[in-house]
Amino acid sequence: QVQLQQWGAGLLKPSETLSLTCAVYGGSFSDYYWSWIRQPPEKGLEWIGEINHSGSINYNPSLKSRVTMSVDTSKNQFSLKLSSVTAADTAVYYCARGGIVVLPGALYYYFDLWGRGTPVTVSS
Amino acid sequence: SSELTQDPAVSVALGQTVRVTCQGDSLRNYFASWYQQKPGQAPVLVIYGKNNRPSGIPDRFSGSTSGNTASLTITGAQAEDEADYYCNSRDSSGNHVVFGGGTKLTVL
Numbered sequence: 734q735v736q737l738q739q740w741g742a743g744l745l746k747p748s749e750t751l752s753l754t755c756a757v758y759g760g761s762f763s764d765y766y767w768s769w770i771r772q773p774p775e776k777g778l779e780w781i782g783e784i785n786h787s788g789s790i791n792y793n794p795s796l797k798s799r800v801t802m803s804v805d806t807s808k809n810q811f812s813l814k815l816s817s818v819t820a821a822d823t824a825v826y827y828c829a830r831g832g833i834v835v836l837p838g839a840l841y842y843y844f845d846l847w848g849r850g851t852p853v854t855v856s857s
Numbered sequence: 858s859s860e861l862t863q864d865p866a867v868s869v870a871l872g873q874t875v876r877v878t879c880q881g882d883s884l885r886n887y888f889a890s891w892y893q894q895k896p897g898q899a900p901v902l903v904i905y906g907k908n909n910r911p912s913g914i915p916d917r918f919s920g921s922t923s924g925n926t927a928s929l930t931i932t933g934a935q936a937e938d939e940a941d942y943y944c945n946s947r948d949s950s951g952n953h954v955v956f957g958g959g960t961k962l963t964v965l
Contacts, residue, residue, distance in 0.1 A: 768954065778892075778900065778943055780954040791952050827899055831954070833947075834906060842947050842954065843890035843905035850899050 755828030879944030
């Protein structure tokens with residue numbers, strides 16, 4: 734059974750750097766894109782960025798200047814760093830496995846596996 | 858602002874059929890995927906692609922697309938279907954992922 738296990742600091746001060754890691758247990762690491770998604774309290778889901786096993790990366794344009802994602806294929810892990818955090822970055826952060834299908838007449842992208850989420854609070 | 862637009866809230870009587878919609882230009886190129894999220898839990902994929910259900914998702918959940926609008930239909934809604942529902946796809950460039958703002962479904 735494939736599982737995502739995530740961890741990282743849950744309480745930060747403004748201007749600090751958020752750092753989270755997600756480990757993939759079981760299944761293929763190279764066949765998917767691996768994303769970070771966050772959800773502020775009482776709000777919707779926001780995609781932060783994605784990375785694949787070869788280090789190909791896409792970031793949400795609204796966060797790109799502060800986000801760094803990396804991958805460690807030897808451990809089947811991927812990580813997120815978000816710099817200069819403010820109270821607006823307070824959210825539950827999820828890691829997720831992204832699958833993409835490209836067929837004639839059928840393009841689709843989906844997150845079929847999610848971590849349990851890490852609550853992150855930014856407060857002075 | 859999200860490139861996928863959902864109604865903030867929808868309600869349905871127990872056992873009736875409800876449709877949750879998602880609009881966006883990228884849906885002309887990409888099928889939407891749909892997620893169910895209950896309070897305090899991570900989202901769960903319920904529909905992906907043209908109309909595919911992951912293992913364990915009841916067949917009362919179905920998906921469809923027309924033009925730039927994707928729909929999630931629950932036929933015979935149950936009390937346990939009360940949740941927030943989100944759609945997602947790639948954006949029009951294909952380089953980024955977008956989510957709809959979410960729809961809160963109430964089962965009366």
